[in-house]
Amino acid sequence: MNRHLLAIRHLERPEIEALLSLAADFRDRVEAGKTVDSGRGRTVGLLFFENSTRTRVSFEQAANYLGMRTVNFSGAGSSMRKGETLRDTILTLRYERLEALVMRHPSSGSVRLAADHFGGPVVSAGDGQHEHPTQALGDALTILERKGSLDGLVVAIVGDVAHSRVARSNAWLLSKMGAEVRFVGPRTLIPSHTGKLPGTVYYDLRAGVADADVVMCLRLQKERMEEATLASVGEYRRLYQVTRGVLRSAAPDVMVMHPGPLNRGVELDDGAADSPASAITDQITNGIYVRMAALHWVFDGAAKPAAGAKK
Numbered sequence: 001m002n003r004h005l006l007a008i009r010h011l012e013r014p015e016i017e018a019l020l021s022l023a024a025d026f027r028d029r030v031e032a033g034k035t036v037d038s039g040r041g042r043t044v045g046l047l048f049f050e051n052s053t054r055t056r057v058s059f060e061q062a063a064n065y066l067g068m069r070t071v072n073f074s075g076a077g078s079s080m081r082k083g084e085t086l087r088d089t090i091l092t093l094r095y096e097r098l099e100a101l102v103m104r105h106p107s108s109g110s111v112r113l114a115a116d117h118f119g120g121p122v123v124s125a126g127d128g129q130h131e132h133p134t135q136a137l138g139d140a141l142t143i144l145e146r147k148g149s150l151d152g153l154v155v156a157i158v159g160d161v162a163h164s165r166v167a168r169s170n171a172w173l174l175s176k177m178g179a180e181v182r183f184v185g186p187r188t189l190i191p192s193h194t195g196k197l198p199g200t201v202y203y204d205l206r207a208g209v210a211d212a213d214v215v216m217c218l219r220l221q222k223e224r225m226e227e228a229t230l231a232s233v234g235e236y237r238r239l240y241q242v243t244r245g246v247l248r249s250a251a252p253d254v255m256v257m258h259p260g261p262l263n264r265g266v267e268l269d270d271g272a273a274d275s276p277a278s279a280i281t282d283q284i285t286n287g288i289y290v291r292m293a294a295l296h297w298v299f300d301g302a303a304k305p306a307a308g309a310k311k
């Protein structure tokens, strides 16, 4: 059975647990130098219509570890620049014999459109402002490594919730796994529809991070701010920057996270970003293992059928 991984919202807790346990297993095998090649012979397309460093490299690493071949495709150099629609581009890739697609696109819902037309598994690498499921899985694996469980943890998600797919996927995942989610930031960056997300809103930073086990900072998504949602970066820094001083209100063993790319000195100061509490580098490496899990899971772990084998 083939399936898609487009969002966390529609996953059940056992599916999230299965993905996290697969990822932990891949981590142990890769770090022990063992070969994992459950994807040998498969070809996966990496389609990025938006900039990316971590997600793109880690999907490529993940595919390599699984023994898959990758074909890279960026919107910038494609026929979409000649006016081809996304649907026709997806159909073209299907007939190029790609077996799975990993896709990032600035328009929310485009990964669903790809899944409807491609004919094989699609994995979201970031769906507009909507969701970024593998980021949340990597963040959960990172929290599990330090805390042992997600159940009962207090997680403060700080900053630009309005434009953040990372906030949405994390809120769904963490709440399904029993954590308490808090959204912390200025009113202009915490939209009214946040009410539909699982979590409580705090406009005051210190109140929001009080006794938190995890402080997860978000990048200010200037490229998605259509109107003046932010008075000034200086004002944001003064009221919402996470510093070592701010972290004193959190739990004594608080961990600090950021999905990257980090605006150093804005969302976090150097003291917090580079402190032992920071898990930012672990988030990057765990991104590889959860993306291995995602690529394995969408094919249900099934090896590619041998040529000529009956389906």
Ligand code: ASP
Residues within 6 Å of the ligand: 126, 132, 165, 166, 218, 219, 220, 221, 259, 260, 261
């Ligand atoms: N890299 C993450 C994303 O693509 C976070 C960010 O860009 O702020 O959503």
